Amino acid sequence: MKTSPILMLALAASFAAATFNAQSADAVAKVNGVTIPQSRVDLLLKNNAAQGQPDTPELRNRIREELITREVISQEALKKGLDKSPEVTTQLEIQKQIFLVNAYLQDYFKTHPVSEDTLKKEYERQKSLLGDKEYKARHILVKQENDAKQIIAQLKKGVSFEKIAAEKSEDQGSKGRGGDLDWSAPGRYVPPFGEALKKLKKGQLTDPPVQTQFGWHVIRLDDERAYKAPGFEEVKPQIQQNLQRQTLDKLIGDLRAKAKIE
Template sequence: MSHYLRPLRLVVLCCAAAAIAGPALAQQPQNPAPAAKPPAQKPAAQKPAAQKPAAKPAAQPLKDPIVATVNGQPVRLSELEIAQQSLPPQYRSMPLQAVFPALLDRIVDSKLVVQEGKKNKVTDDPTYKKRLAFVEEQVLQDFWIQREIARKVTAEKLRQRYEERLKSIPAEEEVHARHILVATEDEAKALIAEIKKGTAFDKLAKEKSTDKASGAEGGDLGWFKKSDMVKEFADAAFDLKKGDMTETPVKTQFGYHVIQIEDRRKAPPPAYEELAEQLREEMAREAVTAELDLLRSRAKIEKFNIDGSKPEPAPAKPATPAAPPPAKPPAATK
């Protein structure tokens, strides 16, 4: 489908409009039905009205309905479902209804161009036939790759790979720390002295720290590994024991820090959900590579030069000279 038709920006706008309009429309109250008038009194001798036939059950929606026609050619819902998979990832996971109007316009435009191309005998063009064959091979490759991945990268194997990976991940040490960041060394020294006199660390962090994000939390930085922080800060923090505070200000590119250690621990291993996607991609590459290696080993493959000529045979390596025979021992003298 040509990217010159209906730019993707239209899809984005329609998605945004659907996201905004949908809830608003859903919340609009329906107009109440007018109150029914009481029926007029009928004479007692009047015959009862005939019963109305039971309403027919509502027709079940078609599994693949026609959602448009273009010069009589039907467009089915399944075509939009396939087209949605060619959109960027953030749109593939959306409900089809959210992108339906814009996507339908793209399909309609595509049908119009295809119809015009057939009318003008584009399908007879040799270049078209070559490109069509190339695209067909690409689709076949994609299907084959996805089938191999689905066959070899199962949930059970993925979980097994995760358990194996955990064994190779070293348990890193983490610290839970607080800090107060100020601009000058004198300010940091004054804070250290005040904390030693009994003023609460978290109180001073809220009042004095120029790191407003952590300052609002009493200087709390949470748990972190040594590699998560700049070297000067990390070295000072990891030298402290639980409950200790730096005796002197710690200088970094951000200013001067006063650091206090709340706790220490071995970092917990990453959760399955954190590694699953990375492991899936890793196993998918391995599965496809292994299958390709097997196919190559079974195939007869000849490669030629860019002009189609046969390449010159590689020069033979010179034979390794044979080792000289061992020297004979001298004859014994009588």
């Protein structure tokens, strides 16, 4: 399942839609009798802090001036009735929906956190998949088995692997590098590819070619070395994000399944 755009929106926003907090009664300014509450400044300060910007008197003053400017212009827009235009109405509805989505997801992950035990189990699972070796390999990807067999025959006659990869490989990401896949553990590849790679000796080709969902691969092992997985704390944030993504994909699927969509 592909990652939902809703997830990307939610993670990118860092769940910053805390606009439902109780507003402070303190006012930072009034514009034509309209109060600008302290809560707006607090929210913008929070968002800036999430981006690494410290809370300073200068920043608070800039935010205050920006909010005053927004209020002045907003009042002029209201005088012209622009809030009633279809485009503005639609944009407001979209923004409201975005904040509601983020608020819901913030609440969901607050009540359904990924436990430390779950993170460690996933780490151990991934660690076991990666193994203790990594390989430097090249491959040529084609659609038809016969094409792959012909390429193997050419390679056995001494034709350059890099040349054929550049000319014929369907893998746009590696063909420009002569099929080079750089260093990687077998567990990072789809199973048929990874299993075939582990069976090769240095300099050896896969013969027959290897079939995956992407097509037919001619693989050459260039080198191998010992691999040490990164420590748990180093990859913990990435594992947590991946598990949250999986959880959210399932949540969205469940919600859509329950909804009456016409």
